[in-house]
Amino acid sequence: MTSALYSREWTGGRYTRAAEDALRELTGAPHAVAFQSCTAAIHAALLAHGARRGAPLHTPAFGFAGTLTGASHIGVRLLYHDVDPHTGNSVDPAAAPGALVLTPDLHGVPHTLPRGDVITDACQALGTLVDGQHVGAVGTHCWSFSATKLVAAPDGGAVTTEDEGLADVLRQLRDYGAEPGTARANARITRPGHDWRPSELSMALVVEELTYRLPGAACRAREVGEQVCKTLADVGLWHQQVPVGTEPAFHKIRTGLPGQSTTALGAALAGLNVPTHEWGRHTLPEHPQFWESGPEADVTAAAELAAGTFCLGTETCPPWTWTTDETDLVCATLETIMETL
Numbered sequence: 001m002t003s004a005l006y007s008r009e010w011t012g013g014r015y016t017r018a019a020e021d022a023l024r025e026l027t028g029a030p031h032a033v034a035f036q037s038c039t040a041a042i043h044a045a046l047l048a049h050g051a052r053r054g055a056p057l058h059t060p061a062f063g064f065a066g067t068l069t070g071a072s073h074i075g076v077r078l079l080y081h082d083v084d085p086h087t088g089n090s091v092d093p094a095a096a097p098g099a100l101v102l103t104p105d106l107h108g109v110p111h112t113l114p115r116g117d118v119i120t121d122a123c124q125a126l127g128t129l130v131d132g133q134h135v136g137a138v139g140t141h142c143w144s145f146s147a148t149k150l151v152a153a154p155d156g157g158a159v160t161t162e163d164e165g166l167a168d169v170l171r172q173l174r175d176y177g178a179e180p181g182t183a184r185a186n187a188r189i190t191r192p193g194h195d196w197r198p199s200e201l202s203m204a205l206v207v208e209e210l211t212y213r214l215p216g217a218a219c220r221a222r223e224v225g226e227q228v229c230k231t232l233a234d235v236g237l238w239h240q241q242v243p244v245g246t247e248p249a250f251h252k253i254r255t256g257l258p259g260q261s262t263t264a265l266g267a268a269l270a271g272l273n274v275p276t277h278e279w280g281r282h283t284l285p286e287h288p289q290f291w292e293s294g295p296e297a298d299v300t301a302a303a304e305l306a307a308g309t310f311c312l313g314t315e316t317c318p319p320w321t322w323t324t325d326e327t328d329l330v331c332a333t334l335e336t337i338m339e340t341l
């Protein structure tokens with residue numbers, strides 16, 4: 001951190017490269033390109049995959065605005081799909097071969113689409129394992145290091161990919177569209193790029209956290225997730241089901257009763273000092289900026305999840321930060337509440 005300060009190399013220096021190396025090592029993806037945020041990373045990944053104004057983009061109707069911010073600036077035609085009512089993740093969008101699909105690993109629970117065929121918003125999936133390996137070795141994955149993530153810095157994001165050509169385009173897009181070379185200030189601009197370079201200060205933190213903090217945080221996220229989801233299942237509340245062979249590092253734990261009001265459960269939890277927060281209370285097509293521009297889809301499961309579920313803990317004190325005692329207390333509170341509700 002101090003050496004980042006003294007180097008006066010504010011972007012594009014050794015910490016950006018070290019964060020990319022650490023992410024390649026973590027995921028097993030051959031290439032990593034760091035960005036200022038995951039929102040920028042997704043925007044760039046869409047452009048690098050050929051997204052253009054009016055071109056179709058298949059995406060689930062449940063999720064977070066940051067997934068679609070870049071898409072809306074590009075002006076793609078959003079084709080929404082309903083989600084699996086058990087996981088909240090994408091079901092097979094039955095897109096035409098070669099069509100662009102952008103889909104998240106909701107709250108760290110991995111989607112089950114073929115990863116090489118889609119762009120994954122893996123913002124919430126740091127620490128998640130599939131078949132014992134960290135998710136992200138194959139396909140295009142977009143990562144976030146923003147304040148509430150398992151690896152948190154003031155800001156930061158990245159794209160990982162196995163495609164060297166795609167990685168080169170991503171580097172150009174984040175750097176004004178300048179062709180790679182040493183004298184960037186005079187480089188030829190051959191793409192419509194942006195200044196999406198991450199700061200060396202943030203990347204210095206990201207390197208530390210990816211290397212030293214993530215293994216413990218991910219382990220804790222998996223433990224707490226397993227315990228709380230078991231309790232939720234025992235008391236008859238909704239929780240995200242976990243696909244076979246996967247071990248999610250639960251970035252958030254979502255519960256409630258899809259399609260029903262959350263008022264009574266939320267109030268009972270608040271009354272017993274268990275904080276909750278709302279995330280995704282509007283389906284994506286409900287946002288005026290992201291309204292459906294393709295044929296209207298049946299998104300009943302997405303709407304029921306949005307209306308009937310919320311997240312345990314707060315954004316700054318999510319379940320993976322809870323101690324054993326705190327986790328036990330939340331589980332006991334859920335049991336008590338559900339006996340009386």
Ligand SMILES: Cc1ncc(COP(=O)(O)O)c(C=O)c1O
Binds near residue numbers: 038063121123143
């Ligand atoms: C699912 C999802 N997508 C995208 C984003 C945007 O990430 P960033 O804050 O790094 O731009 C977030 C961040 O909260 C997120 O949770």
